[in-house]
Amino acid sequence: KNEVEQSPQNLTAQEGEFITINCSYSVGISALHWLQQHPGGGIVSLFMLSSGKKKHGRLIATINIQEKHSSLHITASHPRDSAVYICAVQLYNTDKLIFGTGTRLQVFP
Amino acid sequence: SAVISQKPSRDICQRGTSLTIQCQVDSQVTMMFWYRQQPGQSLTLIATANQGSEATYESGFVIDKFPISRPNLTFSTLTVSNMSPEDSSIYLCSVGGTAYTDTQYFGPGTRLTVL
Numbered sequence: 615k616n617e618v619e620q621s622p623q624n625l626t627a628q629e630g631e632f633i634t635i636n637c638s639y640s641v642g643i644s645a646l647h648w649l650q651q652h653p654g655g656g657i658v659s660l661f662m663l664s665s666g667k668k669k670h671g672r673l674i675a676t677i678n679i680q681e682k683h684s685s686l687h688i689t690a691s692h693p694r695d696s697a698v699y700i701c702a703v704q705l706y707n708t709d710k711l712i713f714g715t716g717t718r719l720q721v722f723p
Numbered sequence: 724s725a726v727i728s729q730k731p732s733r734d735i736c737q738r739g740t741s742l743t744i745q746c747q748v749d750s751q752v753t754m755m756f757w758y759r760q761q762p763g764q765s766l767t768l769i770a771t772a773n774q775g776s777e778a779t780y781e782s783g784f785v786i787d788k789f790p791i792s793r794p795n796l797t798f799s800t801l802t803v804s805n806m807s808p809e810d811s812s813i814y815l816c817s818v819g820g821t822a823y824t825d826t827q828y829f830g831p832g833t834r835l836t837v838l
Contacts, residue, residue: 647827657815657829700765702827709754709819711827713765 617641620701620714627721633688635717637701640682644707648675648686649700651716657700660686691721725750725818727830735836736806743802744833746816751796757789760813760832769814772799806837 618639627633637646648660661668661675663684668675672691677684688695701714726749736742746755754773758766769789770778778791792800803810813834819827 649827649829654831656831659819659826659828662826702766709756710768710771711756711766713767715765 616715617712618701618703618714620699620717622717623715625717625719627691627719629692629721629723631691631721633691633695633719633721635686635699635701635719637684637686637714638682639684639701639703639712641703641712642706643703645704646677646684647702647704647711648684649702651698651700653697660699688719691719693721693723696720724826725752725828727816727818727828729814729816729830729833731833732831733834733836735838737838738807740806741802741804742806742835743800744814744816744835746799746801746830748797748818748828752818753796754818755793755799756817756819757791757799757801758815758817760815762811766815769801803835806835808837811835811837 621636645662645664647662650658650660663675663677672689674687698716698718700716702711704711728747730745754771756771757769759769760766768781769784770780770791772778772791772793774793774796788804790802813832815832816830
């Protein structure tokens with residue numbers, strides 16, 4: 615069993631829909647990261663969370679440390695949101711990251 | 724924040740040859756990380772490169788195959804040695820963790836194809 619599990623693996627949506635991507639982990643962590651990877655391969659950090667909730671524009675990330683679960687929400691989705699979204703956990707007391715396998719999102723106009 | 728550049732951005736190489744990938748950061752950082760992303764897979768940490776000491780390799784990765792240099796606080800190289808088609812991947816360098824409390828920064832990646 616992977617230490618970081620994401621669901622769904624693939625997701626398609628119509629423009630304007632509300633999107634939720636889930637991440638569960640089984641290890642002790644100091645932080646959780648949500649990353650966005652576009653087809654060219656470049657990775658952009660969206661959020662780093664250690665508790666609670668963060669919001670940036672149309673993106674919202676939440677984490678429940680007790681349940682070892684995080685969600686990434688996209689409101690009013692747009693075709694430019696199409697990318698792979700990766701959950702990564704930072705192991706407790708280290709700088710190492712363990713990555714989920716990613717969720718491939720396609721938003722159609 | 725940190726801006727990271729990598730060279731080359733992509734390369735096609737013959738089996739048995741070696742390729743050195745360069746990673747340059749626009750600020751001084753203590754630790755740099757090298758990751759591999761095989762086709763259709765997520766990222767896997769190869770090693771952590773500390774300035775002034777030997778790199779620390781993850782299970783499954785060895786120095787003879789992936790030698791790393793870290794000559795100063797803004798630069799590192801990763802060499803993929805004696806390449807085989809299984810080494811075809813995107814290789815990314817990254818900085819972050821405790822030095823940057825709000826985010827991780829990734830280079831644009833080097834897309835390597837081994838024929």
